[in-house]
Each structure stands twice: as structure tokens, then as C-alpha cells.
Amino acid sequence: MSESDLLARIIPMFGESPFAGAGVVVPPGDDAAVIEAPGSVVVTTDSMVRGRDWRDDWSSGHDVGIKVVAQNVADVAAMGAVPTGLLVSVAADPETPLDWVIDLTAGIAQGAEDAECPVVGGDLSSAPAGVVVVAVTAFGDLQGRPPVLRSGARVGDVVAVAGSLGWSGAGLALYEADARPTTLSLPPHEHTERDKNIVVLQWYHRSPRPPWESGPVAALAGATSMIDISDGLVRDGGRIATSSEVELALDEEVLRGYLYAFEGALTPGEGWRQILSGGEEHSLLATFPSGSVPDDPEAPWTVIGEVVEAGPDGPRLTVGGVVPSVTGWDHFAG
Amino acid sequence: MSESDLLARIIPMFGESPFAGAGVVVPPGDDAAVIEAPGSVVVTTDSMVRGRDWRDDWSSGHDVGIKVVAQNVADVAAMGAVPTGLLVSVAADPETPLDWVIDLTAGIAQGAEDAECPVVGGDLSSAPAGVVVVAVTAFGDLQGRPPVLRSGARVGDVVAVAGSLGWSGAGLALYEADARPTTLSLPPHEHTERDKNIVVLQWYHRSPRPPWESGPVAALAGATSMIDISDGLVRDGGRIATSSEVELALDEEVLRGYLYAFEGALTPGEGWRQILSGGEEHSLLATFPSGSVPDDPEAPWTVIGEVVEAGPDGPRLTVGGVVPSVTGWDHFAG
Numbered sequence: 001m002s003e004s005d006l007l008a009r010i011i012p013m014f015g016e017s018p019f020a021g022a023g024v025v026v027p028p029g030d031d032a033a034v035i036e037a038p039g040s041v042v043v044t045t046d047s048m049v050r051g052r053d054w055r056d057d058w059s060s061g062h063d064v065g066i067k068v069v070a071q072n073v074a075d076v077a078a079m080g081a082v083p084t085g086l087l088v089s090v091a092a093d094p095e096t097p098l099d100w101v102i103d104l105t106a107g108i109a110q111g112a113e114d115a116e117c118p119v120v121g122g123d124l125s126s127a128p129a130g131v132v133v134v135a136v137t138a139f140g141d142l143q144g145r146p147p148v149l150r151s152g153a154r155v156g157d158v159v160a161v162a163g164s165l166g167w168s169g170a171g172l173a174l175y176e177a178d179a180r181p182t183t184l185s186l187p188p189h190e191h192t193e194r195d196k197n198i199v200v201l202q203w204y205h206r207s208p209r210p211p212w213e214s215g216p217v218a219a220l221a222g223a224t225s226m227i228d229i230s231d232g233l234v235r236d237g238g239r240i241a242t243s244s245e246v247e248l249a250l251d252e253e254v255l256r257g258y259l260y261a262f263e264g265a266l267t268p269g270e271g272w273r274q275i276l277s278g279g280e281e282h283s284l285l286a287t288f289p290s291g292s293v294p295d296d297p298e299a300p301w302t303v304i305g306e307v308v309e310a311g312p313d314g315p316r317l318t319v320g321g322v323v324p325s326v327t328g329w330d331h332f333a334g
Numbered sequence: 335m336s337e338s339d340l341l342a343r344i345i346p347m348f349g350e351s352p353f354a355g356a357g358v359v360v361p362p363g364d365d366a367a368v369i370e371a372p373g374s375v376v377v378t379t380d381s382m383v384r385g386r387d388w389r390d391d392w393s394s395g396h397d398v399g400i401k402v403v404a405q406n407v408a409d410v411a412a413m414g415a416v417p418t419g420l421l422v423s424v425a426a427d428p429e430t431p432l433d434w435v436i437d438l439t440a441g442i443a444q445g446a447e448d449a450e451c452p453v454v455g456g457d458l459s460s461a462p463a464g465v466v467v468v469a470v471t472a473f474g475d476l477q478g479r480p481p482v483l484r485s486g487a488r489v490g491d492v493v494a495v496a497g498s499l500g501w502s503g504a505g506l507a508l509y510e511a512d513a514r515p516t517t518l519s520l521p522p523h524e525h526t527e528r529d530k531n532i533v534v535l536q537w538y539h540r541s542p543r544p545p546w547e548s549g550p551v552a553a554l555a556g557a558t559s560m561i562d563i564s565d566g567l568v569r570d571g572g573r574i575a576t577s578s579e580v581e582l583a584l585d586e587e588v589l590r591g592y593l594y595a596f597e598g599a600l601t602p603g604e605g606w607r608q609i610l611s612g613g614e615e616h617s618l619l620a621t622f623p624s625g626s627v628p629d630d631p632e633a634p635w636t637v638i639g640e641v642v643e644a645g646p647d648g649p650r651l652t653v654g655g656v657v658p659s660v661t662g663w664d665h666f667a668g
Contacts, residue, residue: 037371
């Protein structure tokens with residue numbers, strides 16, 4: 001199948017999205033696309049590599065499509081912006097099964113539709129045997145607001161999180177341990193909490209659905225800093241602390257409440273490790289002036305700590321007053 | 335070396351560009367970058383894969399960096415826009431030599447500086463052994479003009495080209511034939527035309543410098559359609575013909591004038607084939623109302639034909655009244 005034939009098959013899949021027209025001045029098919037951008041545009045890129053960022057025995061092409069869109073849209077949201085467009089670059093072994101490519105495309109189209117953000121263009125290249133790399137660029141609109149940076153947290157602010165903590169890392173750990181649900185083929189009252197949690201955590205690892213709506217809501221409410229949790233709460237929270245030259249003092253008891261999601265599936269110790277350092281969660285971490293945390297049931301935020309003055313050891317993140325010993329995920333060191 | 339360490343080494347290389355500040359609202363280092371975009375933004379992506387789009391025995395990391403920027407900037411130019419920003423996504427085997435990555439970065443920074451277009455962000459992922467994929471996204475500003483599409487050519491327009499024809503394909507053919515200059519170590523008056531041409535054509539194949547300034551100049555002059563020649567003159571000109579529902583009637587004698595570049599290095603037959611179908615040239619092909627071809631010595635355009643009514647066979651490209659039998663390069667079929 002030639003590039004033209006494959007593109008002719010793939011491009012209409014994006015056009016079927018009900019959002020394909022919104023804000024798109026020139027759609028895919030010319031040398032470049034043109035999207036509306038009133039004053040400025042938020043831009044970010046993130047990619048996934050077969051065998052590194054997903055395993056074919058765990059994730060379908062559809063899962064990969066959902067995830068690569070989700071992690072880009074989360075970066076846009078973490079600036080306080082709404083997503084306005086996506087570009088998709090796929091480098092794939094020409095022997096990649098057509099069904100897999102179609103499935104990937106369907107996942108990307110689904111992710112784009114969920115985020116109300118059209119795919120406006122892309123690029124297809126051939127790659128060596130076995131290789132598939134999917135790189136996505138996302139664009140966003142700040143809707144006239146200033147971007148919410150990592151550097152704006154102020155002493156006296158509260159720290160809040162939107163979305164789950166540690167689910168993606170827990171799902172990965174459960175895959176690696178070959179954990180499988182055994183009761184879900186039984187009548188519903190016999191389903192164990194363990195098995196339901198395994199399914200949910202593995203699903204979130206394969207195809208996360210971060211709370212990207214909470215980003216613009218936070219910006220509107222006056223968030224002073226925000227970050228997407230891609231390398232773990234401790235590491236990404238530490239980035240806000242460093243950029244803002246403050247200490248993020250997180251509440252251990254509140255954070256331990258997040259352990260409920262792992263009941264029966266992970267030991268409390270392993271669950272706690274995932275809450276603090278699990279990567280690829282793409283939940284949002286932000287700081288707000290006290291009393292300004294948004295109260296929107298469609299885009300909820302949970303207070304998990306406060307911003308205090310950096311002590312003699314400099315900017316840092318603490319949990320229950322102590323610097324946690326765990327660190328986060330390094331995508332390159334692997 | 336960790337991702338953080340490598341990024342700490344790489345990011346300052348872009349910051350040294352004198353253009354790093356122009357139009358950049360939020361520079362690299364947060365969840366996303368923010369660039370100025372007064373009303374709309376042109377977006378495009380194109381990637382290069384080691385072993386497919388370059389060979390390490392021919393191209394350095396610096397060459398790859400120059401080329402991947404050039405092909406993206408050419409797409410922006412082909413809409414009539416000026417480039418305003420680049421995002422770079424690299425998926426690389428962690429064993430890739432650090433020197434190579436630094437060299438690639440220097441090439442990207444050089445390309446960005448040549449195009450007066452800052453690198454505003456990026457992403458680094460690990461890839462399987464031997465794999466390197468460099469995906470770039472480019473942004474552009476139409477400066478208030480409408481985009482120049484492929485679909486606007488009108489009967490009575492003239493067809494013009496900015497830049498070279500067939501050089502990249504010729505350079506590749508010369509590499510594949512293992513052609514080497516033998517006289518260039520002699521005194522200059524003994525250098526053969528063949529050897530100088532081999533060096534120029536192979537250089538252009540490795541690190542092309544397309545005439546991107548000619549894109550906005552064409553738009554300002556009223557170009558009715560424009561495309562970047564990435565798959566060959568015949569194939570890309572055919573795209574304008576199809577989109578515009580016209581015939582592009584090219585002048586064979588004028589086109590044969592481009593054979594001068596291959597003198598002694600390629601046979602006239604092979605040179606002619608490269609003029610018509612050589613890919614990855616990234617020169618610009620456009621149509622203009624008769625009398626409107628821009629006359630800017632800094633961004634020259636050469637008339638190579640005219641737009642005539644499509645005949646009974648429908649939209650097509652002809653050379654000397656005949657449909658050429660060559661076709662262009664298919665990146666995916668390889």
C-alpha cells in the first residue's frame with residue numbers, strides 16, 4: 001500500500017469528527033494547516049515509541065492513539081488553555097498491519113473528539129522493521145488569559161490536584177506482575193474489589209483520560225501555578241517548588257486517602273509509592289490563593305497541601321513534613 | 335545520562351540563537367510553550383527516520399538537523415507564511431552517541447537561525463536499539479494575508495519555480511553510485527565541473543537550503559496557488575493541477591535549462607529524470623496572474639510554464655505538451 005493510498009484511507013477518519021471544522025481555517029490536505037489563534041498559541045509535543053511507551057501484548061493501537069492524544073492535551077491544559085488542534089506524525093515499519101494503523105487512527109480520532117480538538121494534519125514516514133513512533137503536537141488557546149506557569153506559586157497558596165494519583169504506574173506494575181482478574185466472569189456480586197481495581201488501573205495505564213477540563217477552570221479561578229503530572233507527584237511538584245522558590249508542604253493523611261483505588265490490587269506500600277512517584281498520570285497539580293480553589297463538580301479540584309516558605313534547604317516538596325525518598329520516572333533512562 | 339541531564343545540555347543550544355526571543359511568549363521549560371499568533375497560525379509536521387531518510391555514512395547529525403528544519407520551513411513557506419517557531423521531538427536509542435545528539439542539536443539550531451525561527455520546545459524519548467526518529471513541527475504567520483493553497487491556479491496564470499530542481503535526487507543517486515570527486519585536492523584550475531557538481535548535489539541532498547523567503551514574497555505578489563516540491567515536480571505540480579482543476583503546461587526547453595547543474599555528474603537522461611521527479615527538493619512551485627511574478631533578486635522566481643484549461647483527460651501536468659512518464663517519490667513505499 002502506498003503512502004497516498006494509506007493517507008486516503010486514514011484522513012477521512014479524522015474528518016468524521018464533529019469537531020473537525022471548529023477553528024480550522026485550512027484543513028489537512030495542503031502543505032500545512034491553518035488554525036485560529038487569537039493573539040497567541042500554546043504549543044507542545046510528546047511522542048510514544050513501540051516497545052518503550054507501550055507493549056503490543058497489553059495495548060491496542062486504539063489505546064496508543066487515546067494515550068498519545070491525552071498526554072499532549074494534558075500539557076495544553078496545564079498552561080490553562082483549551083486544546084484547539086493536533087498534528088500527528090507516525091513513523092512506522094511499512095510491514096505494520098493495516099488493521100493496527102487503522103485502529104491507532106481510530107484511537108487518535110476518539111481522543112481528539114473527547115478533547116473537542118480536531119486533527120489538522122500529519123506526516124507518515126517509513127521506519128525500520130518493528131519500529132513505530134507516534135509523535136503528536138497539540139495547540140491550545142488561552143482564551144485571553146495569561147498562561148499558568150510553574151513559577152507562580154506563592155507562600156500562603158494552597159496546593160490542589162485534579163484527577164487520580166498513581167493509577168497509570170499501578171496499572172503498569174500490575175501488568176508487569178501479570179496480575180489478572182479472576183472473578184469478573186462470575187455474577188456481579190461475586191466480583192472482588194481487587195479484580196475491579198486491576199481492570200480500572202490497567203485500563204488507565206493503557207488509555208488514560210486526564211482531567212483536562214480542569215486546566216482552564218483552574219486558570220479562570222486564578223491558579224498561580226500548574227503542571228501536568230507526567231513524572232510523578234513528587235518530581236513534578238518539586239518542579240513547581242523549584243521554579244517558584246517555595247516549599248510545597250503536602251498533607252500525608254489526605255494523600256493516603258488516594259490509596260482506596262488500589263485496594264486488594266497493590267500492597268499499601270506499593271500503592272503509596274505509586275501515589276508519590278507514578279508517572280504518565282497526566283493529572284493536574286496547581287496552586288491557588290487560599291479560598292480560590294474552583295468548586296466545579298464537572299472539573300473538581302482537591303486540596304492536598306499548602307505553599308510555605310522555602311527553608312534553609314531551599315525549594316522542595318515535603319509530605320507530612322518530610323522529603324519523600326522516592327523519585328519519579330525518567331523517560332530517557334527508562 | 336538521564337533525560338534531565340541531556341535536556342540541560344541541549345536546551346541552552348537553542349537559547350543561544352539570536353532569534354530565541356522573537357515572538358516567544360513562554361519559552362521552553364514549562365508544560366508547553368506559547369508563541370505569538372495574530373489571528374491564525376500555520377502548522378505542519380515532518381519527520382526523519384535513521385536508515386530511511388538518512389544514512390549515517392553520508393549524513394552527519396548536523397546535516398540531519400539542517401534538513402529536518404528545512405523541509406518543515408518549506409511547508410510553512412508554501413502557504414505564503416513566515417516561520418515563527420519549531421517544536422522538536424526526538425525518539426532515540428539511549429546508546430546513541432552523545433556527540434551525535436549534540437551535532438543534531440547544533441544542526442537544528444543552525445537551521446532555526448537561518449530561518450529566523452526559534453525552537454520553542456521539544457520532547458525526548460528512548461527508542462529501541464539503533465532507532466533515531468526526529469519529528470519537527472513548524473509554525474508560521476500569514477502576516478494578515480490569506481493562505482496560498484494548491485487549489486487557486488486559474489487558466490491564464492503562469493507557472494513559476496523558486497529554487498533548484500532535482501538536486502536532492504541527483505545527490506542521492508550520486509551517493510548510491512558511490513560517485514566521488516577526484517580533482518578537488520588539485521589546484522583550483524584543475525577542478526572538473528563534474529567534481530564540483532558532485533559536491534554541490536551531495537551537499538544539497540544532505541542539508542538542503544530551500545528558498546523559503548520566496549514563499550511570502552509570492553503571496554504578497556498575488557500567487558494564486560503554491561506547493562513545496564517534496565515528491566518531485568511532476569507529482570507536486572500534478573497536485574496543483576488536480577486541486578485547481580486545470581492543466582499545468584510546462585515548457586520543456588526552459589526546464590532543460592536546469593540540466594546545467596548536473597554537467598559531467600549525471601547523464602542528461604538521468605538529470606532530466608531528476609528534474610521531473612526528484613524528491614525532497616523543497617523548492618517552491620507556484621502560479622501567478624500573468625505579469626505578477628515577483629521580481630525580487632533576493633527571492634527569485636523563474637517562469638516555467640502556463641496554466642491552461644483542462645482537456646478531455648482532465649486535470650494534468652504536461653511538459654512540452656506531453657504527460658511525462660516519470661512519477662515521484664513515495665516516502666512510505668520507499
